[in-house]
Amino acid sequence: MRVAKASLRGRRLARAIIKIREDAQLMVSEAAELAGFSQSKLTRIENLKIGIKAEDVATFCDALEVPSDVKSALIRLAGRAKGRRDWWVPYAKVLGDGIGWMELEADAVRAYSFTNDVVPGLLQTEAYCTAMIRMINTRNSGEDIEKRVAARMKRQERLKDSSLQLWSIIDEPALRRPMGGHDVMAEQIDHIIEMARLPHVSIQALTASTHSAIGVPFHMFLLDDGLGVVALDDLFGGTFLDDDGVFAGYMDTWNQLTAAALPFDHSIELLETLSRDHRSTSNESRSTNTERMEEEHAKRK
Incomplete structure (x- = not known):
């Protein structure tokens, strides 16, 4: 439905x-x-x-x-x-159908997130978010992109004030993909590590080559009225499934993913390694570019 x-x-x-x-x-x-x-x-x-x-x-x-x-x-x-006082009202034009997602996050007491190609929105840094939104919304004006980024940063306030519990499982390819460049990605992973230290945020990295949700990222929200909703992200704002049986089925899949993913402490160790790898790659790239420029300059003399 x-x-x-x-x-x-x-x-x-x-x-x-x-x-x-x-x-x-x-x-x-x-x-x-x-x-x-x-x-x-x-x-x-x-x-x-x-x-x-x-x-x-x-x-x-x-x-x-x-x-x-x-x-x-x-x-x-x-x-x-009625939605008249919701924080996203000033962003309604650029969010479009994404408002449904804002409603879910605003009314949730607990959120579960499995992503396999990007870092989930609630954990994104501004630089990472900007790079991703620019890539996806190529027809948007610079002002619209800025508003989308601002809205995503605003969403994260519920994590900052501890009113929303988040459990996120991130597939390894999303952590290795240098969205915005290796420096941006290193900063992004450092931010994930910082968030994982919060008592109401749990992070696991998934390194298994096969698992029960392969190719199917999803999010689940347990709302303050007791309803469970599954959210499937897409290019038009998302599909929301509020059937009890569907939610239970996705929760079964979630439990399988938690068992397949690295334990919390091992996940942090992997994140720290990936952060160093991104920074090392960035430094090597800068060094190579510097050497190339020096060689070209020498040839011109």
Whole structure:
């Protein structure tokens, strides 16, 4: 099921309303009567024809005797569904369909990330991010690229304030690819090492030649309303899968990846080695270029 990215919070809220009603074994007409809604109103809410206000969420939850913690989470979600105060509003034009991804990260309490060709966005340095976005968005203006980079840096604030837990598995090719050059890559890997020292961030490097998710990078978010969502990155913002069975299947794959990847301490050792390798390659390249220039200068004399 592909979830409409711009209305992801609304879909989550409608799904929660349906689940509450179904768990109570009530028909739409019965639940509507208990909550003091018209049957038409509840039907339209469940079918995403209209949104549901926070006060209506509270009324519905009280009528169906929903636990207070679930009720509070859904009221918060209803308030956020309007999206008027979200940090990414000034970046909406350049983010486009990527707003759905911002919603997931903003509402998540825990994120899992497996990447095989790039460093995940939450761990990227500004220089690495700029190089990658310039490569992908060749038709964008310099100003748009700057805004995209700024938005990605803004996303990382939830890691800085410890409000989001991140577990990232990075395939070795992504760590060896010199995105932006070897100096940029060395700085990027040093940043990953620094982030891995935070108590709420876990990093593993994957060096296995074969594994259960080969060729299939993915991300998973456990949201503050209890919903699990799988996010598959693409050129148009991402595909989001909120089916419980799909999430469970990806979690099984995740567990296999964690077993195949290097332990945390060995991952840091590999990262330190790769950082030195990138710097050494960069220094050798500079030395070679200097020698070549000196030779050319000598020939001209």
